[in-house]
Amino acid sequence: MRLQPIHNSTIWDSFVVEQDSYSFLHSWAWGEVQKKTEEDILRIGVYEDSNLIAVFLAIVVRAKRGAFLFVPHGPIFKQNADVQKVIKEISHFLRQEAIQRGTSFIRVSFLLEDTPKNKTLVSRLGYRGAPIYMHAENSWMLPLEKTEKDLLLDMRKTTRNLIRRADKEGVVIESSTDDEHLDSFMGLYNDTVQKHHFTPFARSFLRTEIDEFKKRGGVSDAKLYTARWNDTVLSSAIIIYYGNNAYYHHGANSSHHTKIPSSYALQWRAIQDAKHAGKTMYNFWGITKSTNPHHPWAGLTKFKKGFGGIGKDYLHAQDIRVSHKYWIPYTIDTIRRMRRHQ
Secondary structure, three states: OEEEEOOOHHHHHHHHHHOOOOOHHHOHHHHHHHHHOOOEEEEEEEEEOOEEEEEEEEEEEEEOOEEEEEEEOOOEEOOOOOHHHHHHHHHHHHHHHHHHHOOOEEEEEOOOEOOHHHHHHHHHOOOEEOOOOOOOOEEEEEEOOOOHHHHHHOOOHHHHHHHHHHHHHOOEEEEOOOHHHHHHHHHHHHHHHHHHOOOOOOHHHHHHHHHHHHOOHHHEEEEEEEEEEOOEEEEEEEEEEEOOEEEEEEEEEOOOOOOOOHHHHHHHHHHHHHHHOOOOEEEEEEOOOOOOOOOOOHHHHHHHHOOOOEEEEEOOOEEEEOOHHHHHHHHHHHHHHHHHOO
């Protein structure tokens, strides 16, 4: 088994989107976004003889709490690959890289299903559960093979009625990634950040994300939707296309005119456009499995599930300690997790 860098975007993306399980966080474009926001990255292919059997993107994260190597929603494995053997080789490689780069740990958000078998597999290879999650681990997805009529029928009745009501109320959906529409998104986004108290992405990061996914051609794209009512922006969302999937990555809503169901109309338009573009899955991204009605994501989860679909649970983020300095970020992340659930 041989590990070596991949420098060709076509080889990378062609391999990734041919597999059964992948996300845009392992696209070539996402790596470019990290590079342009001043993060070092590694794009490595795993070969058996001359056959490419896995790839992984590793980001060198230099955070205040400590530097670490991070693999987001990866590695991506060929269907017949020996996953345990490949992870063992990758982990050895990452450990050597971490030592050379002076990082104290490795964190991997595996795109493996959350099963006892997979938990045992990574545990035997030296991984331990990270104190916090990094990306969506419980996702809600809507297969798009059915007709639009049947997709509507499969929705929660309330969701379907609110989509129709938005149309009657005169909600207008626009699709444009220009600076004016991004500014409208940021206005709503900053209000949402203050309301829900999460760490936001900078405008420059979102501009870079949109531009990188748009420039890749057929394999990826980015859409920015804006919902207006009486010329007032009420909802906005950034949708990422990668392979056969569309991802609802960022969203924001106005705290005014909350009885106007603009977000329902926006999502339905995004779903329709994804279907017309030939996508087979609309990924609503993260939800919570908690049944607590007071959970911060309870309302968002109910909203997403109302469109119909299926849930998918991935392994919790996993760490490998490289040096004793790991316990500093581990403690900080543990405190962050506890504050989230206060």
